[in-house]
Amino acid sequence: MKLELRGITKRFGSLVANDHIDLVVKPGEIHALLGENGAGKSTLMNVLYGLYQADDGEILLDDEVQHFAGPGDAMNAGIGMVHQHFMLIPVFTVAENVMLGNEQTKAGGRLDLPAARARVREISARFGFDLDPDALVDDLPVGVQQRVEIIKALSRDAKVLVFDEPTAVLTPQETDELMVIMGQLRDAGTSIVFITHKLREVREIADRITIIRLGSVVGEAAPTASNAELASLMVGRAVELTVHKEVSSPGEAALVVRDLSVVDALGQLVVNHVSFEVHRGEILAIAGVQGNGQTELSEAIIGLQEKVLGSITLDGRWLVGMSVAKVLDAGVGFVPEDRNHDGLVGEFTIAENLMLDRSDRAPFVKRGTLQLNYLNQFADEKAKEFDVRSQGIQTPVGRLSGGNQQKVVLARELSRDLRLFVAAQPTRGIDVGSIEFVHKRIVETRDSGVPVIVVSTELDEVTALADRIAVMYRGSIVGIVPGNTSRDVLGLMMAGEVPDTITTIDTDTIEGALL
Ligand SMILES: Nc1ncnc2c1ncn2[C@@H]1O[C@H](COP(=O)(O)OP(=O)(O)OP(=O)(O)O)[C@@H](O)[C@H]1O
Numbered sequence: 001m002k003l004e005l006r007g008i009t010k011r012f013g014s015l016v017a018n019d020h021i022d023l024v025v026k027p028g029e030i031h032a033l034l035g036e037n038g039a040g041k042s043t044l045m046n047v048l049y050g051l052y053q054a055d056d057g058e059i060l061l062d063d064e065v066q067h068f069a070g071p072g073d074a075m076n077a078g079i080g081m082v083h084q085h086f087m088l089i090p091v092f093t094v095a096e097n098v099m100l101g102n103e104q105t106k107a108g109g110r111l112d113l114p115a116a117r118a119r120v121r122e123i124s125a126r127f128g129f130d131l132d133p134d135a136l137v138d139d140l141p142v143g144v145q146q147r148v149e150i151i152k153a154l155s156r157d158a159k160v161l162v163f164d165e166p167t168a169v170l171t172p173q174e175t176d177e178l179m180v181i182m183g184q185l186r187d188a189g190t191s192i193v194f195i196t197h198k199l200r201e202v203r204e205i206a207d208r209i210t211i212i213r214l215g216s217v218v219g220e221a222a223p224t225a226s227n228a229e230l231a232s233l234m235v236g237r238a239v240e241l242t243v244h245k246e247v248s249s250p251g252e253a254a255l256v257v258r259d260l261s262v263v264d265a266l267g268q269l270v271v272n273h274v275s276f277e278v279h280r281g282e283i284l285a286i287a288g289v290q291g292n293g294q295t296e297l298s299e300a301i302i303g304l305q306e307k308v309l310g311s312i313t314l315d316g317r318w319l320v321g322m323s324v325a326k327v328l329d330a331g332v333g334f335v336p337e338d339r340n341h342d343g344l345v346g347e348f349t350i351a352e353n354l355m356l357d358r359s360d361r362a363p364f365v366k367r368g369t370l371q372l373n374y375l376n377q378f379a380d381e382k383a384k385e386f387d388v389r390s391q392g393i394q395t396p397v398g399r400l401s402g403g404n405q406q407k408v409v410l411a412r413e414l415s416r417d418l419r420l421f422v423a424a425q426p427t428r429g430i431d432v433g434s435i436e437f438v439h440k441r442i443v444e445t446r447d448s449g450v451p452v453i454v455v456s457t458e459l460d461e462v463t464a465l466a467d468r469i470a471v472m473y474r475g476s477i478v479g480i481v482p483g484n485t486s487r488d489v490l491g492l493m494m495a496g497e498v499p500d501t502i503t504t505i506d507t508d509t510i511e512g513a514l515l
Pocket residue numbers: 012015017035036037038039040041042043044389390391399400401402403404429431
């Protein structure tokens with residue numbers, strides 16, 4: 001089905017999020033939408049999906065003008081959306097989720113679960129998915145949950161599929177698999193809109209690329225365009241794709257972790273007797289396939305895990321058993337993996353979020369009174385420094401684009417006096433121009449003598465930043481290797497193998513985490 005957007009305009013108050021956007025997606029085409037954080041990509045897709053009403057412009061499917069009062073209308077017309085934060089019900093089975101909102105009833109009004117199961121099997125077979133219709137969604141890995149979303153859309157005969165940053169939450173292997181699935185969908189005639197910040201993915205799979213900046217289409221590019229060309233079209237300036245950093249000169253060990261184990265709520269040993277240290281002025285990256293204990297390890301350091309055995313000391317101070325507030329007070333900056341859950345309060349303004357953990361003390365509060373002038377000035381400065389794009393610091397954070405929300409967390413955590421900085425997936429959802437900035441700030445933090453831990457599933461990010469890399473597999477550290485260890489070796493270690501020799505690469509030749 002051919003999708004055409006003509007002159008779509010969407011305003012939020014005085015902000016023009018979409019300014020007369022034209023876009024044509026042909027049947028059987030993967031059309032990538034590229035643009036900086038806040039450029040207006042998600043807004044455009046929400047208009048297409050009937051979640052927002054455009055102030056101006058038309059949506060056409062196979063040259064017929066459509067009127068969508070809500071997502072139901074969009075779905076009925078053949079539009080499907082694969083969300084980044086899945087809209088599935090975790091305690092329901094795959095078949096129940098696929099059926100949800102599209103209930104088929106048998107005679108007598110009973111839900112036709114067998115029909116839903118059969119539909120799941122049929123679509124799974126078409127794409128070679130190995131998916132049990134009776135599996136509970138909660139038990140499935142993220143990549144498989146995403147397939148359930150795809151099946152759900154296809155079971156409603158979606159002819160146009162929108163993928164909004166689908167790979168941000170996937171492991172590299174799941175990403176590769178998704179690329180294959182998208183290729184299959186295209187070959188079967190589905191029109192695909194693909195939003196991503198990863199230029200590598202765009203070049204690999206897209207047939208055409210449209211670039212949006214500040215709400216307007218600024219150009220089209222072919223997938224043969226270089227990373228530098230795509231990046232500069234997006235950002236409007238040349239972007240440095242390489243992280244320049246001097247060889248580290250680490251000081252003494254500041255964070256010392258000894259024989260640390262973490263038991264999760266289900267009683268499983270998710271971190272298994274790990275020991276390591278991080279020196280002042282050093283970046284230790286913790287690499288691994290998502291779900292091998294990295295998250296729990298970083299949470300244990302910050303005080304977010306309850307059942308922790310072993311020892312963690314920072315500058316000789318015992319951290320195990322301390323509350324999160326106390327750990328933060330001890331000078332630990334923390335960027336959580338899930339910013340919406342752990343990092344931000346959506347209804348609070350940008351300014352309020354920037355002082356979230358310091359809202360009871362000077363300089364923000366003096367003699368029980370909020371120092372509003374100070375807060376506003378501080379927030380203005382930070383928003384400018386971190387390029388948080390919004391309608392002002394009084395905007396509720398929930399209204400910001402995903403990447404801009406991430407920048408608010410980074411701005412807050414990097415603006416404290418730090419003794420340790422722990423960043424989990426620091427550049428998730430962030431555009432190339434901002435990744436350049438965030439990586440620079442992380443290296444600067446290291447160079448100011450702070451020990452830094454970066455937890456990342458992106459190997460490019462790991463090799464771009466790390467002085468040393470600890471690879472985790474099934475809760476254990478397989479090994480700690482130099483920052484310039486080759487991808488092949490890291491890949492083996494991520495599968496739990498200990499390589500005989502460690503091969504390294506020339507870090508001057510890597511193009512950061514931007515690709
Ligand atoms: N519900 C809303 N109310 C007010 N402003 C909004 C709302 N939704 C989005 N915006 C604003 O519209 C602009 C476009 O945001 P949008 O989410 O479309 O960007 P994006 O290109 O998807 O960015 P990202 O890459 O960070 O996800 C931003 O300035 C954002 O703050």
